[in-house]
Amino acid sequence: xxxxxxxxxxxxxxxxxxxxxxxxxxxxxxxxEEGINIVFGYPGGAIMPLYDExxxxxxxxxxxxxxxxxxxxxxxxGYSRTTNTTAVAIxxxxxGATNLITGIADAMIDSTPMVCITGQxxxxxxxxxxxxxxxxxxxxxxxxKWSFQVTKASEIPGAIAKAFYIANSGRPGPVLIDITxxxxxxxxxxxxxxxxxIRSYQPKPVLNMEQVKQAAAAINGAxxxxxxxxxGVLLSHAQEALMGVMEKAGIPAASTLLxxxxxxxxxxxxxxxxxxxxxxxxxMKTNECDVLIAVGMRFDDRVTGRLDAYAKQAKIIHxxxxxSEISKNVHAHIPIHADAKEALNALLPLLERNKHPxxxxxxxxxxxxxxxxxxxxELNPSTPQxxxxxxVRKLSDITKGQAILVTDVGQHQMMGLxxxxxxxxxxxxxxxxxxxxxxxxxxxxxxxxANPNKEVxxxxxxxxxxxxxxxxxxxxxTNAAVKIIILNNNFLGLVRQWQALFFDRRYAQTELINPNFxxxxxxxxxxxxxxxxxxxxxxxxxxxxxxxxxYLLEVMVEQxxxxxxxxxxxxxxxxxxxxx
Amino acid sequence: xxTEIKKxxxxxxxxxxxxxLYRITQIFTRRxxxxxxxxxxxxxxxxxxxxxxxxxxxxxxVRNVALQIEKLVDVLMASYFLDDEVVAREIALYKMKPGPxxxxxxxxxxxxxxxxxxxxxxxxxxxxxxxxxxxxxDLEPHGILEFVRSGRVAVSKPMYSLHNYLQEIGEA
Numbered sequence: 001x002x003x004x005x006x007x008x009x010x011x012x013x014x015x016x017x018x019x020x021x022x023x024x025x026x027x028x029x030x031x032x033e034e035g036i037n038i039v040f041g042y043p044g045g046a047i048m049p050l051y052d053e054x055x056x057x058x059x060x061x062x063x064x065x066x067x068x069x070x071x072x073x074x075x076x077x078g079y080s081r082t083t084n085t086t087a088v089a090i091x092x093x094x095x096g097a098t099n100l101i102t103g104i105a106d107a108m109i110d111s112t113p114m115v116c117i118t119g120q121x122x123x124x125x126x127x128x129x130x131x132x133x134x135x136x137x138x139x140x141x142x143x144x145k146w147s148f149q150v151t152k153a154s155e156i157p158g159a160i161a162k163a164f165y166i167a168n169s170g171r172p173g174p175v176l177i178d179i180t181x182x183x184x185x186x187x188x189x190x191x192x193x194x195x196x197x198i199r200s201y202q203p204k205p206v207l208n209m210e211q212v213k214q215a216a217a218a219i220n221g222a223x224x225x226x227x228x229x230x231x232g233v234l235l236s237h238a239q240e241a242l243m244g245v246m247e248k249a250g251i252p253a254a255s256t257l258l259x260x261x262x263x264x265x266x267x268x269x270x271x272x273x274x275x276x277x278x279x280x281x282x283x284m285k286t287n288e289c290d291v292l293i294a295v296g297m298r299f300d301d302r303v304t305g306r307l308d309a310y311a312k313q314a315k316i317i318h319x320x321x322x323x324s325e326i327s328k329n330v331h332a333h334i335p336i337h338a339d340a341k342e343a344l345n346a347l348l349p350l351l352e353r354n355k356h357p358x359x360x361x362x363x364x365x366x367x368x369x370x371x372x373x374x375x376x377x378e379l380n381p382s383t384p385q386x387x388x389x390x391x392v393r394k395l396s397d398i399t400k401g402q403a404i405l406v407t408d409v410g411q412h413q414m415m416g417l418x419x420x421x422x423x424x425x426x427x428x429x430x431x432x433x434x435x436x437x438x439x440x441x442x443x444x445x446x447x448x449x450a451n452p453n454k455e456v457x458x459x460x461x462x463x464x465x466x467x468x469x470x471x472x473x474x475x476x477x478t479n480a481a482v483k484i485i486i487l488n489n490n491f492l493g494l495v496r497q498w499q500a501l502f503f504d505r506r507y508a509q510t511e512l513i514n515p516n517f518x519x520x521x522x523x524x525x526x527x528x529x530x531x532x533x534x535x536x537x538x539x540x541x542x543x544x545x546x547x548x549x550x551y552l553l554e555v556m557v558e559q560x561x562x563x564x565x566x567x568x569x570x571x572x573x574x575x576x577x578x579x580x
Numbered sequence: 581x582x583t584e585i586k587k588x589x590x591x592x593x594x595x596x597x598x599x600x601l602y603r604i605t606q607i608f609t610r611r612x613x614x615x616x617x618x619x620x621x622x623x624x625x626x627x628x629x630x631x632x633x634x635x636x637x638x639x640x641x642v643r644n645v646a647l648q649i650e651k652l653v654d655v656l657m658a659s660y661f662l663d664d665e666v667v668a669r670e671i672a673l674y675k676m677k678p679g680p681x682x683x684x685x686x687x688x689x690x691x692x693x694x695x696x697x698x699x700x701x702x703x704x705x706x707x708x709x710x711x712x713x714x715x716x717x718d719l720e721p722h723g724i725l726e727f728v729r730s731g732r733v734a735v736s737k738p739m740y741s742l743h744n745y746l747q748e749i750g751e752a
Binding site: 137138141142145146147149166198199200201202322323324328 | 602651655
């Protein structure tokens, strides 16, 4: 009798620290420990035990039921990009898991912290071609920062803790945890400890002050210094630090596609966007500056154009957290392997207060040329058809640059990011590295759920919209108040533009015969309107923004509009063309 | 950096988790780099695995590949070396019909007979690839029944080691 009581006592003591629960409940409790209160997912056979727990915990974790697993990953990306926190996507085994891959690849190349949890067949069935079994760890390896297959419940807390630590430290990225069904059912003693250290993983490099001093000397001696602001500035919360450096040393700065919204568009030293469809000045001046300071970016080919003619005249300072990106594409004369914010803060006191008015004038001269040759006609067209740029600029003006802009991939994306004038940060959600059509719609409601008080504009082309059109169902079910603007030219516009420029206008499979988007939207219970005339733009936008809830505005735009300027593939940045 | 294609030995130290081999080889396959040889074993430090990978490539490519391998969460360190920067060996086994001539060749090549019975003998030769190849050539006319050669194992000549790295990160 006494002995039993002793046993009971021991058991109680133990359960004060640990808790005997199922693997499924452990997953939920682990997510709660990591501060997760929303997940995006889709149920299925192997993951059912977890869904049963999510049902029980629905007051603590809001599960957003997407209409296709790809939508879960993009929604998680939208959530993550606007908050810099880790978002979660859940899917079942087999096709559920493989449907996540596009979003995982997108998150990998665009450094987005995400934890994906997939169900898997029972451990005893692994490798036997069981129903809905697929080797998702193998399939996902090239596109995940880390992955782990859990086959025992006891592995769950450790694996999830590690997943969250890895996803959002160092250069962020997606992590996948695959859990066999038996592990979800198994009962074990649960205890959660956050992961703060992994021996083989050093996410925070030690800043080398020697290199910072060298960089400061180069900048202090520069006549034409030029800063390139990348996504890393946003990821390391280095916006203020970067603007401090810009302002103290009087350095103009341009942004990569993913670095947009780090610096307000109205900043005096902000000179525009880099890259294939970026602004004229920043591309031209890349090949004229004497010191190029690249911060948190990876010299993607869409930014550099022809590499052997890229900034050859300049001394290159590369501040980058991912060591493998330094001197990968462009040789860095002064490499600074560090967190952007830490490096910029160390650099600031070493910089002399400076101004480069003549150098800035050169950018302004380029702006003038670009305005005359391109922008003027885009914003004030002499033709009757609506142009994408005027719609975007109107959205920008009416929202005062304060909205979160979510774009898909193509002409509308380039136009959206060229003509929206960001005045608030962490406001640009786009698929940059992977160029994933279908990204926008799910990413937009993900962003909206993270920022319920902000305006979220989803600018989509008619092509990309139809790649994840079913997510209108999710928007309807959750009433996520995203404002969807379809810029409809009945073409896969950017591909058509290339066909026009490089394939003698042979429009191979780029013309779309589209359905009635307004009826489709209304079918999903989302109010919608279609406009075709310029005078309707402003009132239609205002009507859309005034609506309390999701809304779809279809704007018929010029069919064969082109995005200019353009650096044709294989050309150097200074060979940027203002017209065809 | 030189664009000349050379032979490089890449040394990788990793945690011993399942799937790490796949993650490492995938970095080569995505660039369509053929792996000449690959061996893995435990390193001087218990629990840490060592991969020795031989590839042909330009220094720039091999450098980028090594950095991408090092970036893997479960990899501690990856370095690359030219042939004159490593002490390297391979081991080859030859299965032959027994015969007096064979014994002579074995002796001349400083090889070893590992096993012998009435049906066959098994010969071991450790050395550089040209040495194991040369023995192969000499044995060939006498009928090689089976031949197998291991991947390269190598230690680096530069003195910076896993131990130094572990000290730097406070894990020694």
